[in-house]
Amino acid sequence: MAGKQMRGYVMLAAVAYLRKAAGEQRAMQIIDGLTPETKQAFTTAKDASWCSSTSISEVFRAIASLSNGNEASAQNALIECGKSAAKEASNSFLKLLMKLLTPTMFAKKLPDLWARDCTVGKIAVEVFDDRIRNRLVEVAGFDHLGPVAVGYVTFALEAMGKTIIKTELHGWSLATPGNDCWFEVFWKT
Numbered sequence: 141m142a143g144k145q146m147r148g149y150v151m152l153a154a155v156a157y158l159r160k161a162a163g164e165q166r167a168m169q170i171i172d173g174l175t176p177e178t179k180q181a182f183t184t185a186k187d188a189s190w191c192s193s194t195s196i197s198e199v200f201r202a203i204a205s206l207s208n209g210n211e212a213s214a215q216n217a218l219i220e221c222g223k224s225a226a227k228e229a230s231n232s233f234l235k236l237l238m239k240l241l242t243p244t245m246f247a248k249k250l251p252d253l254w255a256r257d258c259t260v261g262k263i264a265v266e267v268f269d270d271r272i273r274n275r276l277v278e279v280a281g282f283d284h285l286g287p288v289a290v291g292y293v294t295f296a297l298e299a300m301g302k303t304i305i306k307t308e309l310h311g312w313s314l315a316t317p318g319n320d321c322w323f324e325v326f327w328k329t
Contacts, residue, residue, distance in 0.1 A: 144193035148185035153225035200284035222291020238299035275322040286312035286321040302327035
């Protein structure tokens with residue numbers, strides 16, 4: 141394994157989300173415009189294989205482009221993409237386990253889960269009574285990882301039975317998609 145990479149399930153889920161969000165005809169046009177390396181990556185990816193952050197970023201950029209420059213729409217689409225990837229990563233056993241976890245237990249395991257599935261950067265986690273705060277560091281150049289990570293964490297908390305009332309993402313924008321960032325996911329207490 142070399143360079144910045146993520147597990148193949150992230151790539152597969154992102155391409156599936158792109159197809160769903162764009163519609164098959166528009167998605168095929170977008171996919172035709174991707175680099176040969178990215179097309180090769182998602183056609184050969186397996187859930188546990190490694191895909192380059194460059195290729196995954198290209199698919200994330202394609203998803204963001206569906207918003208036609210509307211930042212809130214792009215952020216929401218990327219969060220939904222992250223939820224889709226988290227859903228793909230969790231099998232029925234893990235879904236049952238998630239119901240037993242608390243946000244504090246999840247927060248303790250999240251850095252290990254991150255390291256297992258991503259060779260890029262680190263995630264630092266803090267838990268409060270009504271929210272979880274996550275800081276992504278050393279992720280420069282991995283475009284749109286911030287909002288996708290919001291989707292992962294949101295999915296996990298919902299699987300624990302939390303009702304999410306809002307999310308806040310700081311340090312990410314369409315103009316600066318590959319910066320270190322931080323986010324909070326709030327739930328109903």
